[in-house]
Amino acid sequence: MKILYHLLKLPALFLLFTGSTGSYAQQHWPPAYQLTADTARVVRLPDSNWQMLADPGGKLTINTVNDPVNTTRFHLNNTSEKGFSFDINTYWQRYQLRSTLPKDTRIAIPEGTTDATVYYSVNNGPWTAMRTGAIVPYSQRDGLKEMSAVIVPVPAGSTVRIYEQNHFNYAFSQSNRLVAMFRFADQVIADTYIDNAGRESVLMTESFLMGIVLFAVVLNLFFFYSIRERVYLFYGILLLAGGLRIYNGLFMPAYRENPVFTHYWFIFLFVIQFFSFIQTNRHFVKLGSFYPRWDKFLFTLSFFPVILYLVANLVLPQVKPGWITPGNTLYGLVSFIVMICMAVTLALFIPRKDTNSRQYVISVLPLTFWILAGHIISVFPRWPFSLWAAKWNQVLNALCIGWLLLIFTWALILRFSKLRQENAQKEIEKERLAREKEQERNELIARQKIELEQQVQERTAALKESLVSLQTTQSQLIQSEKMASLGELTAGIAHEIQNPLNFVNNFSEVSIELLDELQEEAETGNKDEVIAIAHDLKQNLDKINHHGKRADSIVKGMLQHSRSAGGQKELVNVNALAEEYFRLSYHGIRSKNKTFNARLETDLDEAAPKIEVSPQDLGRVFLNLFNNAFYSVGKKKDGDANYDAVVKVTTSATGKHLEIRVYDNGLGIPDAIKDKIMQPFFTTKPTGEGTGLGLSLSYDIIVKGHGGQLTLNTVEGEFAEWVVWLPVRH
Structure with missing residues (x-):
């Protein structure tokens, strides 16, 4: 096959040397981007330096796109303004880099798509393929795996041609623009892996904090088991879901091999966090006791993220792929709804003076204010306050959430102590009432025991009588069935017995006539005739005897069938x-x-x-x-x-x-x-x-x-x- 391949290349080589098409491939590639000493650390190629090609079926390969027939199909980027069609899942990009640097270098090409394969060729050499992407398992990625970036070597004075095959899964990405960009790999590695000395300390801190969260979860579940207050159950679920989301770096070795599962897992955790947050608020202030209608509304609302989760991840990607990223939909809508509900609930409980209401207002007010401020910042990003808030966003967000968790936890611990004392008093009172009821019950049992014994005796006698009656009825029914079958049999027997009886009657009448003849012949002394008549009489009597015995056997059979018990x-x-x-x-x-x-x-x-x-x-x-x-x-x-x-x-x-x-x-x-x-x-x-x-x-x-x-x-x-x-x- 290799020999055939080189033989097929000979005509192209001939044309190359003759100059007829020597610049054919070159003239269709975009101009090479020059790598110089003053090239920026992060380079986004101008649209004039790269081309694109839509691949609707995703069937093109590096050999087909590099074929002279297909090379003319590439065109300049046309997605900058109108974007590209979400009906197409695969797009190709190509560009070339020319190094004027005095030494070899490497570039890192980050891939924001879900699955991408980068092909590069140095000085028209063979093509090398490298794969990466957001939904590609960690072990199958090439290059800088954590950054979803591939490394392409650029030798000094060389020209490197690059194809990028980008596969888009619009359920995970809403990108509708193609860009071509790269960074110098050595600088990326230094910034991300070598100079980032705080990574281990961050992991240690997150491990410590996750341990505290797990301890709090177990503690709340213990509180729930002890006093059966649902607020502790939902608060424990809230802490667990939040901890798994916030400190996800601890579980990254498991997550990165299953990126698709991880995507849905984080959305699921967010749904659980939202649901448990509303339920915790409801039960914390005992909302149903004060505002039952609002409580029912919040209870119904807590199931909204489940519906939204199904719609965003199962319905929208099928109806209009890429219309909107499900995660962004979920975060935006839920965040807005949480802000409104917290504001309304706060407004309801600010006037109240009881301890639970005050604790709730103190804990929730800062976070509610900050969420409201975040929406204002998104509308007016140029305000001085917006610029200041954006700078301190993460710190303020962490402080508000920490304040909420701290006050909630402190209030719930106090409530647990109080409820435990109340439950202890209730148990003592319950035991006293139980002893009194037990005494009354024993007296009542003693009286009822006598009455029940009498009733049992009466009913036992009645049941015995009923049992005897049922047994008698059953025997009668069985005997009735036997007699019914006997009745059916009797009709047939009557027909069967009629024939021998007819013979007996007929031969008896004939025998009587023969006896009269015998008497007359005896008187006349005709001996021969007497003997003949006597012979006929004997035959008739034999037939009468035969048919009589047949009738007797039929009657015996009938009597045997009518027996009440089975025969031997x-x-x-x-x-x-x-x-x-x-x-x-x-x-x-x-x-x-x-x-x-x-x-x-x-x-x-x-x-x-x-x-x-x-x-x-x-x-x-x-x-x-x-x-x-x-x-x-x-x-x-x-x-x-x-x-x-x-x-x-x-x-x-x-x-x-x-x-x-x-x-x-x-x-x-x-x-x-x-x-x-x-x-x-x-x-x-x-x-x-x-x-x-x-x-x-x-x-x-x-x-x-x-x-x-x-x-x-x-x-x-x-x-x-x-x-x-x-x-x-x-």
Whole structure:
């Protein structure tokens, strides 16, 4: 790549030597500024000695701006009067310095922008880049880090070309003018780092004062904890926020690596300081007791800096970048509001003669006067008083604030001592009243104890009676549900038992006729006919006996189902049990509604083993699931005459479990009630058609009685499928 680069430079070198474009680059750079022996310590280049170029997207690099195509785009400074556009975040500057000094020197270029990169080239040599800026972390800055300045060497008799790439973050800087300036680096280093012998003493003094502030904060928090007076809490917060702001040099190693955070941190501290200052004033003079409306106004006003903080730092930079620096907005508005509020509060309390009011007036009056004077000075800066005040501004400001803190602290300590004595007296009085109340309370407790014991006995007896009644009612409801299922079963059984009874009646009538014939043939002595009739009679009696036994088994099954307690577990063919109750449930429904009809489907696993269950309990579960399925398809069929109702029972053995599925294509169950469907007494049927215990009892029989599972798959309006899992024990 380097070889290619040098090959591409050959045409340019040729043109340079031939003179066709030899002065091309030179003629577009501004005139070089001469460094002489009498050059000032601080130099601000005239606009004619430097040029600028807007970089809207911030995409230009040192190679592109130094390209002959782009070098003509640079122009003289046009921001002196109208400023530059805040829609553009990056501007380039360029200028050149020519040294006529007899020895090498260095210049320091301070960067007031948030992020800047300085490129310099000595005598058309390679470009060297150095970075600095207000929001650049300390460890990433080049040159004089604390001053945000880079050092550029200027050898004797040399020409140094300089590009400055300035990135502006208008949320942190309101600058809208470009300037080109520098200082001699050796003098800057001597003034700032070598000759500044008082820096260590300043740090020691600030450390000592910050220690006093922290002690005062802890002391006020202790006062607040002891007597619960909010003035001490807010005063402690005020001192802490003020100390962190004023003595920020102590925390500079942490701050300078996070300049963006530090910017917002100082504004946040100012917001907290403003809020706590107003709250301290309110509670110090107990403003709510004398002027409640003004107190409410100040309380509301104390939240104003929070809103202003959000607007200044989050809203304004987005609405109009660079319109105004949030910090300046905050300081200006808050300072003005503080002055007005302090003046009004002072005016309210000057006439009062109580101790708190006098202490407040004495402490706040100097600072209020000085803030008012500061605003007057800003309006009339040429007055003799303004010139004098500007000279002594820092000293007077420190004296006023110190006086305020001193009087406040002294007054609060006196108040703490007084309140502590008052609280001690109150505690003594409170203890005396407490002893009297305790004696009265003991007497009252003794009387109430007797009454409560009587009431407890009466209510205990009533609760026992209610418990017995509830248990009886619960048993009756459960038995009622069982009998209700028996009623459903009875209708089906009646249909089932009718067939064998019809056979018994028919064969009995035929047998009577055969006996008459047998008697006639016996009288005539026809032996062969007698034997034939006797054979027919025997067949009829066999059929009567068969159908009688079937009716007897149906009746026994009904009696077994109607037992109040669950039966003993035994090996049962679940396929046969399910098929029998499937048929009985269907005929029971049809006995109530002759028009009811549904397609019954069975898919029974012939390889399913017998499992140990209680047949009457499992039959009750089957009957309940089948009845619900037929009820659902019946309701759906009422609204759709062309609807094909299907109820299907399926069994399958999976090794450790036997699975029984009862499916219907009826109304399904809404998702909203799926979690409630197996709760006791919950039913979707109209009043009188269901007790709400069927599924609850079925769940108990399957899960608790047999160690299985009962789950539901459903889609509202399409289908419902109950899945019963029963364990297979070998």
